[in-house]
Amino acid sequence: MVIAKTVDGEIGIMPQHAPVLGVLVEGGVLRIKREGEGDLAAAVHGGFISVADDEVSVLAEVAELGSEVDVAAARDALDRAQASIEANQEDADAAIEAKRARARLRAAGEEV
Amino acid sequence: MGAQLRLLRRRINSVKSTAKITRAQELIASSRIVRAQQRMQAALPYEREITRAVTGVVSNAASVDHPLTVAKDNPVRAGVLIVTSDSGFCGGFNANVLREAEALRGLLEGRGLEVVPFVTGRKGVTWHTFRQREMGGQWVGFSRKPAYADAKEIAQTLIDSFKDDNGIDEIHIVSTEFVSMLTQNVVVKRVLPLEVEETEATETTAIPPYFEFEPTAGDVLESLLPRYVESRIFTALLQSAASEEAARRRAMKSATDNANELMRLLTQEMNQARQAEITQEISEIVGGANALADAAAGKE
Numbered sequence: 268m269v270i271a272k273t274v275d276g277e278i279g280i281m282p283q284h285a286p287v288l289g290v291l292v293e294g295g296v297l298r299i300k301r302e303g304e305g306d307l308a309a310a311v312h313g314g315f316i317s318v319a320d321d322e323v324s325v326l327a328e329v330a331e332l333g334s335e336v337d338v339a340a341a342r343d344a345l346d347r348a349q350a351s352i353e354a355n356q357e358d359a360d361a362a363i364e365a366k367r368a369r370a371r372l373r374a375a376g377e378e379v
Numbered sequence: 380m381g382a383q384l385r386l387l388r389r390r391i392n393s394v395k396s397t398a399k400i401t402r403a404q405e406l407i408a409s410s411r412i413v414r415a416q417q418r419m420q421a422a423l424p425y426e427r428e429i430t431r432a433v434t435g436v437v438s439n440a441a442s443v444d445h446p447l448t449v450a451k452d453n454p455v456r457a458g459v460l461i462v463t464s465d466s467g468f469c470g471g472f473n474a475n476v477l478r479e480a481e482a483l484r485g486l487l488e489g490r491g492l493e494v495v496p497f498v499t500g501r502k503g504v505t506w507h508t509f510r511q512r513e514m515g516g517q518w519v520g521f522s523r524k525p526a527y528a529d530a531k532e533i534a535q536t537l538i539d540s541f542k543d544d545n546g547i548d549e550i551h552i553v554s555t556e557f558v559s560m561l562t563q564n565v566v567v568k569r570v571l572p573l574e575v576e577e578t579e580a581t582e583t584t585a586i587p588p589y590f591e592f593e594p595t596a597g598d599v600l601e602s603l604l605p606r607y608v609e610s611r612i613f614t615a616l617l618q619s620a621a622s623e624e625a626a627r628r629r630a631m632k633s634a635t636d637n638a639n640e641l642m643r644l645l646t647q648e649m650n651q652a653r654q655a656e657i658t659q660e661i662s663e664i665v666g667g668a669n670a671l672a673d674a675a676a677g678k679e
Contacts, residue, residue: 273593288432289593290602315603317432319590324428326606328527 269323270298271316278316286319294366296373297325308333310374312367329367333374341371384656387649391642398638404468405631408624411523412560415621418524419557422617426610433607435590436600437573445597447541447604450572454548457492458515458537459483460612462554462619463503465522469623470630472555472563473502479565480553487551495547497537499529499616515540515547523620530613537612538605541571550608554615555622561629563622570611573604 269280272295278287291297291314299307314327345368351361437448461480463473484494495515498504500522507514516536521529540546550571556564592599 274598275594278593286435286590287593288435288590288599288603290599314606315432315599317428317435319431319435326425326428326432328606
């Protein structure tokens with residue numbers, strides 16, 4: 268089963284799901300639940316999920332598998348983004364940065 | 380005679396050093412083709428999927444009228460993205476692209492459209508500035524190794540201009556398609572307004588799946604189409620990069636071959652000149668010795 272976060276909310280896709288095309292949110296975490304194996308998590312920043320012919324494809328501009336996340340770097344990025352949000356409330360870039368960093372940390376299985 | 384010999388030696392040396400340079404360029408280009416090809420391959424799945432998704436949306440939701448999909452009733456301006464290289468030494472690569480772009484310009488002007496060129500690559504930009512043609516946009520510095528961000532920037536400019544009422548009404552791309560190491564073709568593609576028939580006609584399963592959309596077809600299209608244009612431009616840039624290296628390798632190979640041939644001819648000529656000089660010296664010495672001998676004989 269694939270769980271993704273679209274702009275409408277979370278969507279879970281089981282085998283034999285009807286074809287869907289969804290827009291993913293910025294800084295979401297995609298989870299793939301596998302039988303017999305552990306879950307696979309990835310931080311996905313924007314993009315689309317498309318389900319057709321029993322195939323799920325995720326098109327993202329930037330994506331990172333949880334196991335590949337550099338936790339220290341992500342934490343560092345989050346701290347920096349939060350500092351600049353505190354300094355300037357309307358800093359949209361920093362807000363996105365913070366979202367992305369949080370998604371990366373969550374994908375890596377860290378508490379945020 | 381000595382002067383001619385020196386001259387030939389100097390020419391041989393200069394040809395030799397040129398050959399060294401072109402040979403090195405050839406080797407560099409060969410190694411770069413492989414990497415350019417890998418980058419091209421890596422971008423392929425994304426393009427395939429995004430094309431499939433766009434086809435899905437457009438063929439499913441006929442009711443969706445997105446400004447990017449509808450052909451304007453009376454187009455006035457057409458934007459042409461011309462993909463050239465930053466550096467030369469690649470044979471007819473840029474000339475071919477520019478010739479095709481000129482042909483397209485003629486075709487569009489025949490339809491009564493004003494053509495706005497958008498140019499990437501230093502060679503194309505210079506070509507246009509030299510002819511004092513106004514450009515809608517120009518980008519340089521990444522022809523050998525285009526990044527996705529570059530494609531994004533170009534797509535943004537094109538889409539903004541497309542959405543603008545006074546901007547362009549059509550977008551075409553003229554670029555070089557990489558078929559193999561030996562074959563590269565210049566292709567002209569229309570990106571917008573969308574031509575759905577053109578995309579992936581080979582892989583159509585009987586009925587395209589009926590998609591549900593999250594949140595709505597219009598919203599999906601709104602964010603999908605810019606990505607699609609980006610991806611098309613990115614592919615064009617990558618293909619062009621690989622083609623450029625292939626063209627460069629070929630040009631440099633023939634340059635090296637020509638230099639070697641020239642070196643052979645010059646060496647021959649030089650040997651002849653040297654031989655002639657020696658022969659002349661011998662005959663001079665012999666003649667001198669004979670004259671001395673004769674003079675000595677005459678005294679006695």
